Amino acid sequence: MKPGALLSVLACAFAAVIWAANGDDNLVPPRREVYGNGRIFDISHRYQPEMPEWESNDGIGQFLWLPKSMKNGSLANNSEMKFPTHTGTHVDAPGHVFDHYFHAGFDVDTLDLDILNGPAMLVDVPRDSNITAQVMKSLNIPRGVIRVLFRTLNTDRRLMFQKEWDSSYVGFTADGAKWLVENTDIKLVGIDYLSVASYDYLIPSHLVFLKDRISLYKPD
Ligand SMILES: *[C@@H]1O[C@H](CO)[C@@H](O)[C@H](O)[C@H]1NC(C)=O
Ligand SMILES: *[C@@H]1O[C@H](CO)[C@@H](O)[C@H](O)[C@H]1NC(C)=O
Numbered sequence: 429m430k431p432g433a434l435l436s437v438l439a440c441a442f443a444a445v446i447w448a449a450n451g452d453d454n455l456v457p458p459r460r461e462v463y464g465n466g467r468i469f470d471i472s473h474r475y476q477p478e479m480p481e482w483e484s485n486d487g488i489g490q491f492l493w494l495p496k497s498m499k500n501g502s503l504a505n506n507s508e509m510k511f512p513t514h515t516g517t518h519v520d521a522p523g524h525v526f527d528h529y530f531h532a533g534f535d536v537d538t539l540d541l542d543i544l545n546g547p548a549m550l551v552d553v554p555r556d557s558n559i560t561a562q563v564m565k566s567l568n569i570p571r572g573v574i575r576v577l578f579r580t581l582n583t584d585r586r587l588m589f590q591k592e593w594d595s596s597y598v599g600f601t602a603d604g605a606k607w608l609v610e611n612t613d614i615k616l617v618g619i620d621y622l623s624v625a626s627y628d629y630l631i632p633s634h635l636v637f638l639k640d641r642i643s644l645y646k647p648d
């Protein structure tokens with residue numbers, strides 16, 4: 429970038445700060461989802477009380493408090509939040525279903541950032557099935573692809589926007605997970621609801637994926 433260009437960027441940023449500081453009742457926070465002309469997509473869900481929570485009808489409820497507020501004389505606004513780590517857009521730690529990984533300290537901090545970041549393939553899954561071995565085979569995902577986001581019926585049903593948790597979501601069956609591990613190079617699996625495993629195969633599918641510590645990211 430030329431120095432001139434950098435200066436004008438700085439001037440713009442400065443102008444934006446002044447504009448914000450002048451106060452404006454019509455301030456609208458920018459909530460961009462696409463950056464760098466499509467190089468980066470922010471597909472994480474915004475936390476809000478109605479966001480669904482595992483096996484709950486009431487959503488996550490209040491998760492944010494403001495113990496320090498300028499209105500009450502504090503120097504700054506400071507929020508506090510509390511919710512289960514399995515909430516909203518999250519990755520599963522290897523210790524999620526394996527005690528030996530849990531005790532050895534395999535938390536999310538041990539996941540490989542080179543796997544978690546980078547180009548990903550978005551695949552539409554047939555809408556009339558869970559992700560079985562047969563479905564996986566039919567998707568023809570080429571060798572060499574390591575990150576795949578699976579878009580399913582969950583997205584059509586807008587399940588991430590329903591407060592009531594729904595056990596009929598689409599996810600991997602155990603044989604679908606096994607097929608993926610044995611026949612593809614995928615190391616990051618993303619899905620569009622709270623679990624990568626379908627409800628009927630909850631633990632068996634997780635065991636297949638997390639045995640070799642594949643990264644499970646959800647929901648997309
Ligand atoms: C600080 O919190 C108050 C609520 O107590 C809110 O009205 C105000 O907008 C907040 N200020 C900033 C700078 O976020
Ligand atoms: C300010 O303090 C009062 C009294 O403790 C409390 O009722 C109120 O909720 C506080 N407001 C904020 C924005 O923190």
Ligand SMILES: *[C@@H]1O[C@H](CO)[C@@H](O)[C@H](O)[C@H]1NC(C)=O
Binds near residue numbers: 595597627
């Ligand atoms: C996927 O499996 C769940 C149970 O695990 C079931 O309720 C749901 O109907 C299945 N979805 C499809 C599209 O077959």
